[in-house]
Amino acid sequence: xxxxxCIFFTTLILFSCDPKPGDIPIxxxxxxxxxxxxxxxxxxxxxxxxxTINAGKIYAYQNYIFQNDLYSGIHIIxxxxxxxxxxxxxxxxxxxxxxxxxxxxxYANNYTDLVVFDVTNPANPQFIxxxxxxxxxxxxxxxxxxxxxxKCVDKSKGIVVRWEKQNIPTPNCRR
Amino acid sequence: MKKxxxxxxxxxxxxxxxxxxxxxxSKNSGSVGQGGSLARFAITGNYLYSVDxxxxxxxxxxxxxxxxxxxxxxxxxxIETLFPFKDKLFIGSATQVYIYSIEDPxxxxxxxSAISPEVMRRCDPVVAKDSVAFATLRTNGPCGGTQxxxxxxxxxxxxxxxxxxxxxxxxxxxxxxDDDVLYVCxxxxxxxxxxxxxxxxxxxxxxxxxxxxxxxxxxxxxxxICWTTTGxxxxxxxxxxxxxxxxxxx
Numbered sequence: 001x002x003x004x005x006c007i008f009f010t011t012l013i014l015f016s017c018d019p020k021p022g023d024i025p026i027x028x029x030x031x032x033x034x035x036x037x038x039x040x041x042x043x044x045x046x047x048x049x050x051x052t053i054n055a056g057k058i059y060a061y062q063n064y065i066f067q068n069d070l071y072s073g074i075h076i077i078x079x080x081x082x083x084x085x086x087x088x089x090x091x092x093x094x095x096x097x098x099x100x101x102x103x104x105x106x107y108a109n110n111y112t113d114l115v116v117f118d119v120t121n122p123a124n125p126q127f128i129x130x131x132x133x134x135x136x137x138x139x140x141x142x143x144x145x146x147x148x149x150x151k152c153v154d155k156s157k158g159i160v161v162r163w164e165k166q167n168i169p170t171p172n173c174r175r
Numbered sequence: 176m177k178k179x180x181x182x183x184x185x186x187x188x189x190x191x192x193x194x195x196x197x198x199x200x201s202k203n204s205g206s207v208g209q210g211g212s213l214a215r216f217a218i219t220g221n222y223l224y225s226v227d228x229x230x231x232x233x234x235x236x237x238x239x240x241x242x243x244x245x246x247x248x249x250x251x252x253x254i255e256t257l258f259p260f261k262d263k264l265f266i267g268s269a270t271q272v273y274i275y276s277i278e279d280p281x282x283x284x285x286x287x288s289a290i291s292p293e294v295m296r297r298c299d300p301v302v303a304k305d306s307v308a309f310a311t312l313r314t315n316g317p318c319g320g321t322q323x324x325x326x327x328x329x330x331x332x333x334x335x336x337x338x339x340x341x342x343x344x345x346x347x348x349x350x351x352x353d354d355d356v357l358y359v360c361x362x363x364x365x366x367x368x369x370x371x372x373x374x375x376x377x378x379x380x381x382x383x384x385x386x387x388x389x390x391x392x393x394x395x396x397x398x399x400i401c402w403t404t405t406g407x408x409x410x411x412x413x414x415x416x417x418x419x420x421x422x423x424x425x
Binding site: 051052055056059060062065067075077082083084085097098099101103104107109116128129131135144 | 397425
């Protein structure tokens with residue numbers, strides 16, 4: 001019996017010295033909700049040219065090249081001088097990823113809405129029209145994947161506009 | 176690239192669709208621009224098509240300033256790309272390619288989902304030219320397979336592509352062609368050029384171009400527009416076999 005107790009305590013001591021894996025948070029792949037308010041999303045503006053952050057899809061129209069900057073807008077590049085293309089403006093368009101142009105009209109997504117710009121002067125797009133709610137919103141409860149960790153949604157922070165993959169130590173939700 | 180799938184290039188859109196535009200009479204008769212292989216938006220004629228995760232949407236843009244949502248089609252799951260070719264829409268998803276007829280452009284009609292994953296798997300960008308289609312079959316990540324290849328298909332019967340050749344490549348993404356030269360983005364080996372004057376037997380052109388990490392290309396007039404992970408790289412392709420660096424735009 002004594003022996004048993006001895007073993008028991010020895011084991012206890014050994015285990016207590018052993019750092020448990022849970023003690024040191026290991027960053028793990030987690031889906032994190034990105035929040036925004038409807039007024040943020042609809043904040044559209046034409047800004048001076050700026051550096052590309054997350055290079056996205058490309059589009060060519062007449063003497064211009066357009067490049068999406070992931071989830072933030074569209075870089076407008078004047079290619080009239082094919083030996084010296086220059087960025088001329090940035091169309092700030094929250095959550096944009098897609099674009100297409102026909103006959104001086106630019107069609108683009110702005111979260112759940114289709115928006116139309118007159119690009120007769122491509123360096124200065126003019127907002128023309130919003131067709132609301134034609135694209136699906138992000139899932140407000142969980143990321144669109146299974147067997148993944150994610151950060152639980154805090155609805156007080158606004159609406160979830162997308163899910164971003166990050167490495168964080170303590171994801172608190174799983175599905 | 177967890178949900179990355181079947182990347183379809185819009186290149187053929189311009190070659191095929193310009194013709195269509197010029198022959199059709201409409202209020203909205205302006206020219207259409209040119210997109211890249213990851214596009215989920217595409218314009219053909221007086222219609223803007225878009226795909227999201229599950230659905231195809233059809234917008235009537237006859238009145239360009241006032242698009243009207245005409246139709247919504249449930250397609251499947253994890254829809255990624257949209258590729259108009261002649262009077263068809265190729266819609267790439269995680270598991271298969273759906274082929275819709277747009278003979279009636281406002282009402283796309285499912286013709287087939289016959290392209291098996293064995294023939295054209297997910298993660299495969301495609302460009303089509305006449306009766307030949309080129310696809311890059313990338314094997315890293317969730318896409319499966321053992322060797323990434325450039326694959327060549329006979330698409331005389333568009334609903335039943337037949338693989339006729341393959342060429343081993345590194346880690347391929349988008350692709351596009353200008354006349355008899357095919358440009359393939361390869362994250363390991365750079366920008367690869369193939370001679371496609373015999374389209375069913377492409378041959379690698381011996382040239383090394385590696386100025387960035389290439390994702391996609393649009394051959395546009397005399398310029399090759401390359402999307403790289405940091406922005407754009409533009410090449411002069413007046414001689415399409417020998418691209419000359421114009422500028423990096425980051």
